[in-house]
Amino acid sequence: MKHAALFLDRDGTINYDPGYIKDPKLVKLYPGVAESISELKEFFGFLMIVISNQSGIARGLMTHQDVRAVNKRINELLAEKKTSIDEFYYCPYHSDFDDEEKCSCRKPSPKLVFEASEKHNIDLKRSYFIGDKISDVECGINAGLKTILLKNTIQDSEIIHLKNEGKTPNFVAGNFTDACEYIKKDFMEVSA
Numbered sequence: 001m002k003h004a005a006l007f008l009d010r011d012g013t014i015n016y017d018p019g020y021i022k023d024p025k026l027v028k029l030y031p032g033v034a035e036s037i038s039e040l041k042e043f044f045g046f047l048m049i050v051i052s053n054q055s056g057i058a059r060g061l062m063t064h065q066d067v068r069a070v071n072k073r074i075n076e077l078l079a080e081k082k083t084s085i086d087e088f089y090y091c092p093y094h095s096d097f098d099d100e101e102k103c104s105c106r107k108p109s110p111k112l113v114f115e116a117s118e119k120h121n122i123d124l125k126r127s128y129f130i131g132d133k134i135s136d137v138e139c140g141i142n143a144g145l146k147t148i149l150l151k152n153t154i155q156d157s158e159i160i161h162l163k164n165e166g167k168t169p170n171f172v173a174g175n176f177t178d179a180c181e182y183i184k185k186d187f188m189e190v191s192a
């Protein structure tokens with residue numbers, strides 16, 4: 001049987017985003033993130049997959065090791081609540097510096113979602129994307145996922161723009177806990 005998964009943006013969704021974060025000591029999770037991830041994994045069997053754009057690498061602001069150190073720190077913090085991200089995917093490229101082929105992993109492209117889905121045998125129709133940016137919603141829609149937009153960093157005008165483009169997220173959440181409450185209810189309805 002295929003797994004349901006929660007695809008998660010990283011910066012601005014799981015952890016506060018000071019901008020091109022590379023120092024693991026600066027990693028701070030949003031309230032409720034560890035608890036919600038733990039509950040959705042333990043009681044609903046969701047896989048947790050991070051899909052992140054990390055163009056700071058293309059821009060020369062950080063290295064692959066920096067990205068991995070932050071990922072590792074996130075899982076250390078989640079381990080305090082006895083949970084974890086199952087796998088972190090990221091796209092290090094940006095169109096200002098890299099060719100189109102390389103940039104094909106960058107959200108809103110669904111490429112990394114499909115890669116994860118194949119590797120982990122994920123049922124995309126029963127899976128979700130949570131993110132804080134327009135490109136997260138677009139990536140989720142492009143991958144055939146239900147989408148939840150977090151109002152952590154986004155402007156109201158951007159949300160209106162998304163709706164005008166016919167890209168309305170399935171749910172707009174004030175915080176991570178509310179996003180996961182929506183997912184729990186929706187998933188139970190779909191699975192009933």
Ligand SMILES: [Mg+2]
Pocket residue numbers: 009010011012013131132133
């Ligand atoms: Mg983000």
